[in-house]
Amino acid sequence: MRILASVSPGEVRVALLRGERLEEVWVERPARPDGVGDLHRARVTALAPAMAGAFLALAGGETGFLPESEAGPVRQPIAQSVQEGLVLPVRVTRAPQGGKGARVSARLTQAEQARAAAAPPGNTPTLLTRGPEATLRLGRAHQGAEVVTDGAGLAARLRAALGAARVTYSPRPVFDEALEAEFDLVAGPEVSLPGGGRILIHPTPALVALDVDAGSAAGTRDPEAQRRVNEAAVAEAARQIRLRQLAGPILLDLAGMTQKRRATLAEPLAQALAPDRLARLLGLGPLGLFEILRQRIHPPLHEVLAGPLTPGLAALRQAVREAAARPGRRLALRAAPALLAALEALPGALAEAAEAAGQPLQLRPDPTRSWAQWTIEDASHGG
Template identity: 45%
Template sequence: MVIIGARRGGCVRVALAAQGELAEYYLWRPAAPDGVNDLYTGRVDAVLPALAGCFVALGPDLSGFLPDSAGGRGQSVGTYLTVRVTRSPQGGKGPRLAVQPGVAPGESPGLIKRGPGPLIELAQAHGRAEILVDDYELMASLRPALEGRLRHQADAFAPFEDEAAALAEPTAALPHGARLHITPAPAATLLDIDAAAASAMAPLALNQSLIPALCRQIVLRNLSGALLIDFAGLKSAQRAKLAEPLKAALALDPLKPRLLGFSHHGFAELTRPRIRPALHELT
């Protein structure tokens, strides 16, 4: 397993590769981070029982939502507390927060410490992975956290250039000549499988064979929130036979999405935690 950091201007492409194949992919802008795992001194500005949480001021122009389940229960307006960003601002909404125990808040709302970013987080999650970086300045900035694990390799990202570029497109090639069409909307993302050249295959066998590649695209593109999958040409009686293979593939996802079932329109309904913005929001 290898972690790669490839700098291009102000953006770092971060990849986790396993057996020569992309397993996870992120775009990281160190000068404009997404905020995940940032620590803030916050001030409770509004308690909203109807929303099961409260709004917390993080600075002059930034506020976030602290759910009751993440430490918001029992808070009162004017209370100062230390919070951690658990979901970056996205979709026009501010960050999602959680109370951070053991860290004293400051005297006014503001940033205490930036989160480590996706490269260091991957390194922490995969302690034995080799870390290849193509830029000496980037290596220097990472060295305090990853001393002894970094190695410079100018062409480290080269084997993944084409696939990373393809992730910016709203379609993806699937096995057997099938295609995946991805349509994001504010409330949900639709993933439509087009059998295309694979239409001669039996629909159930085709869709079962496509599930691993489909779930891999979800991870690489960091699609999250509500996901609706329209499988290709299945009769209603066959849909339930996809549930177990789909659950097995989703279990390999680091964010552990859940299959909620199949809708009356035949969509497989998933929910995947929103943490970092989806790739299409960044590109």
């Protein structure tokens, strides 16, 4: 097992690999953490007995929801656990989603209780400590895994937490071309299957649909052709669910096959999902769709990567690479105004790019481009 963490302006991308096989993908923007694991001093603002919980005010004007099952060591009606105006320490257990606030818990570890007790007293909602970043979470979950990063600051933090022997700092980028290509594929809406066919991935606000396209196998006379495609799809679907952090209700529609034949793939699908502790197979529904439920903790990858910020950060990575290849060259980023605005709104991203490149990157808005289009130019050529 290896954990590779690629640090670039405004972003940290993390890969968990077993041999050369990519098993987990994480993309984090340190200036905008998802909040999972954060320890807050929060204030109860409203009880919601009908929802079996209470709403809390968190630091930064955010709202959290405390289920009554997480309000104390013993579950009891929420009104018997907390009262409006009560200030208490809580840990964020699930990131905000769909316009709803974070899910929190008041059931803390002894170490968390000690940190909360050591904080200066007060009634104002306060962030006491940040939760662990993805590289640290993976390092703790996979004790035997080697950790390699090209970020000096990240390497120092990880050595302090995991031990110097486990963490290697690389002065060169830790992602090679093959891994960069895999990250690009995981961000896309489809994945090819070995032997032909593909899986189309359609996230919606209510659920995620995975549709298997048999491709050329759909027109063959080989009765086992579709089964082979679907067997491959079952394994790859489970892998993609974990890679992309898909969550909530997930429906898998295999290619062709009768309901009876589809049922024979239930056990292989359950086995493929087994390593993912957050996912479970509910069964094969009456419409012939496999129904999977995966617990949501962190935002799924398609939410993290949505919008113009993602291509903007890719542009900063490219600018830093070009600056390293030709030191002293003045560079400019030509892109849609929405892309440039997204970079300017992310605290620290442009400053980090300027530090890595040795000088600021000129920004050249081009309204004729879509928000995903950008080019790195020689700034000496003017604008």
